[in-house]
Amino acid sequence: MDLSDLVIAEGMISNLKATSKKQALQVLATKAASIFSLEEPVVLDLLLERERLGTTGVGNGVAIPHAKVPGLAEPRGVFARLDQPVDFDAIDDQPVDIIFLLLAPEGAGAEHLKALARVSRMFRNGSLCEKLRGSHDKTALFALLSEPAEPTAVA
Numbered sequence: 695m696d697l698s699d700l701v702i703a704e705g706m707i708s709n710l711k712a713t714s715k716k717q718a719l720q721v722l723a724t725k726a727a728s729i730f731s732l733e734e735p736v737v738l739d740l741l742l743e744r745e746r747l748g749t750t751g752v753g754n755g756v757a758i759p760h761a762k763v764p765g766l767a768e769p770r771g772v773f774a775r776l777d778q779p780v781d782f783d784a785i786d787d788q789p790v791d792i793i794f795l796l797l798a799p800e801g802a803g804a805e806h807l808k809a810l811a812r813v814s815r816m817f818r819n820g821s822l823c824e825k826l827r828g829s830h831d832k833t834a835l836f837a838l839l840s841e842p843a844e845p846t847a848v849a
Contacts, residue, residue, distance in 0.1 A: 706832040
């Protein structure tokens, strides 16, 4: 699965302005609800509930908040590059400036986990993260995230 299977051009936020994790999640929930025809309060509640289980700040300035949402037909994503990093209670205690919101259908099992693993692998690529941080254009962000995954070498 490529990220191009999850994101659409309308799902790019190139300069999210937020001063807290909750505010960032609010903006992302609103955006996701708008473009995927979901109920914004439901999306936000599910994201906040997931954060209470443990942070989705995975380190190196990246967070991957995720939830299973009723009414969604397939996994979908929203990407945001924050204007200023925010405290996300990340595992490395560093603030977050890149967020990939991953939403999956309510009944998704393995599909959700595969998507989450794919997103996580992609954002471990330091070069990609630097390119994303350097771009302030939604079209460029979408192009970077839509590039096909490079095949993994088998040793």
